[in-house]
Structure formats: structure tokens, C-alpha cells
Amino acid sequence: MIVAIDGPAAAGKGTLARRLAEAFNLAYLDTGSLYRATGVATLRAGGDPAVEADAVKAAKALDTTTFSPADLRTEQAGTAASQVAFIPAVRAALLDFQRNFAKNPPPGSSGAVLDGRDIGTVVCPDADAKLFITASLEARVQRRVKELRDKGESFIEARVRADMEARDARDQDRSVAPLVPAQDAWILDTTALTADEAFAQAKAFIASKVKR
Numbered sequence: 001m002i003v004a005i006d007g008p009a010a011a012g013k014g015t016l017a018r019r020l021a022e023a024f025n026l027a028y029l030d031t032g033s034l035y036r037a038t039g040v041a042t043l044r045a046g047g048d049p050a051v052e053a054d055a056v057k058a059a060k061a062l063d064t065t066t067f068s069p070a071d072l073r074t075e076q077a078g079t080a081a082s083q084v085a086f087i088p089a090v091r092a093a094l095l096d097f098q099r100n101f102a103k104n105p106p107p108g109s110s111g112a113v114l115d116g117r118d119i120g121t122v123v124c125p126d127a128d129a130k131l132f133i134t135a136s137l138e139a140r141v142q143r144r145v146k147e148l149r150d151k152g153e154s155f156i157e158a159r160v161r162a163d164m165e166a167r168d169a170r171d172q173d174r175s176v177a178p179l180v181p182a183q184d185a186w187i188l189d190t191t192a193l194t195a196d197e198a199f200a201q202a203k204a205f206i207a208s209k210v211k212r
Contacts, residue, residue, distance in 0.1 A: 001026065001111030002102050002126075003206060004119035007133035008179060009078065009167055010140035010147075012190045012198055016133060017115040019199050020206060024113075027105035031116035031123070032081060034094050036072040037064055039080025049083035052090075059084070059093040075148070075155070075163060082167040085117065088176040098123045117171055120182035129209040131202060132181035135191040140164060 003026060007013040014030055021028035038059045039049045047054030071077065084090045098114060102124050105112040114123065120130035135143075141161045148155045171179035181187055186205050190198045 001128045001210065002124050003111070003113040004124045004127035004130045004182070004185075005113065005115040005133060006117055006119050006121070006131070006179070006181065006185070007115075008117075008135075008140065008171065009164055010144045011133045011135045012143070012195065013115045013131075013133040015195055016131075016198055016202055017113050020202060021113045023203055024206060024210070025108075025110040026113045027101070027109040027111070029098065029101045029112065029114045031094075031098050031114055031119065033072050034062070034064070034097065035081040035085045035090075036077045037067050038062055038090060038094070039084045040067060040071055040077050042084060043076070043080060049080040050086075052087050055084040055087050056089045056093060059090045062094075073151075074153075075160070078167065079163055082170045086170050086174045091118075091122075091176055095123065102127075117179045118177035120185050121180065122177045125182070129206050130182045130185040131205065132185040132187045133198075134187065134189050137161075137164065137168070139191045 003020060005013045005017045018028055020026065038055060041058040041062060042049045042054050045054070045058060047058065049055055102112045102114055116123070120127055120132070141157070141164055144160050144164065145155065145157055148160070188198060188201060
């Protein structure tokens with residue numbers, strides 16, 4: 001079984017995807033981490049994530065084992081990710097990796113769940129279940145602020161908001177694989193939902209697909 005989960009930053013899709021993976025014995029791939037790793041790798045090499053040649057070079061040579069989770073969860077990594085994701089050649093370089101994971105998940109799993117920006121529309125258009133997780137900008141900003149505060153990182157809320165607005169614009173306006181719900185995606189707005197409430201609704205939706 002392949003489950004595709006898309007949505008903007010801080011809508012809650014990552015937390016949801018991990019919980020669904022555990023509930024249905026699915027292998028989990030955070031595709032955003034691939035773009036974050038590419039962005040960070042570009043910076044590490046002294047390049048500019050917005051420059052195609054620098055980003056593509058990093059994508060083609062990407063070694064995900066050289067990054068810790070902390071390396072990929074900074075605001076700088078998130079910004080760099082949205083910059084490299086804007087580049088068609090970077091998306092092409094990472095597409096095969098994602099599709100192979102979906103079609104050939106690790107042994108012992110019953111399938112795969114992938115979350116990102118274009119899973120249901122581009123990476124796995126034939127996924128068994130597609131979800132588009134969204135929330136208001138204000139709710140997403142507050143969630144990101146809380147995440148940064150809990151990690152002890154210094155931040156300015158206005159900067160978090162501006163960065164998120166810029167990332168939303170890049171995701172939605174890029175020419176290749178823009179952030180849009182797949183036509184057959186189930187849309188879940190988490191603005192007024194707790195994580196447990198969102199999980200319960202998504203779990204019921206996936207269960208309905210399993211029974212068919």
C-alpha cells in the first residue's frame with residue numbers, strides 16, 4: 001500500500017505520516033528531508049541553494065547518512081530546501097529515489113507512506129490513498145514558533161512568518177510540481193484540530209481504503 005501525504009510547511013503532515021506509518025506498518029519517508037539535505041549539502045560546499053549548478057551537484061552526490069536530524073530541522077535548512085526544490089533538475093535527481101522507496105519499501109513493511117509537496121501529484125500519482133494536510137498561515141506560524149521555542153532556538157516571530165510566506169509562494173508558484181492537492185486527494189484542515197484529532201480522522205480515512 002502506498003499513502004501519499006502533501007501539504008504546506010507546519011500543517012502537521014510529518015507528525016501525521018509517522019503515526020500512520022506505525023499504525024499500518026508502513027515504511028516512512030520524509031521527502032522534505034531529501035530537499036533539506038540537498039540544501040544543507042549545497043551550503044556546506046560553499047554553494048548557493050538558489051543557483052541551479054550548485055544545487056544539482058549536491059543533489060546528484062547526496063549522501064543522507066552524513067546528516068543528523070538536527071542538521072535538517074533548522075530554519076536555514078527549511079529555507080534552503082524550498083530554494084533547491086524550485087529547481088526542476090534537482091526534483092528530477094531526487095524523483096527516482098522517492099519512487100523506488102514507495103515501490104520497494106524495506107522488508108517487513110506493508111507498504112510506504114511518503115510526505116512532501118508533490119507526492120500525490122508527481123511522485124506517486126497512483127497511490128492507494130492521498131491526503132492533503134493544510135492549516136491557516138497563523139496556525140502554522142504558531143506551531144513553528146512553538147517548535148523553535150521548545151528546541152531553545154532564538155527566533156523572531158515576524159521573521160518566521162515572513163519565511164513561511166516566502167516558502168509558500170515558492171512552493172505554489174514553481175513551474176514544476178507546484179504545491180496543489182491531487183484531484184483525488186482527501187483534504188484535511190488541521191487549523192482547529194489537535195494532533196490526536198487529526199490522526200483519528202486520517203486513520204479512519206486510510207482504514208477505509210485498506211478495506212476496499
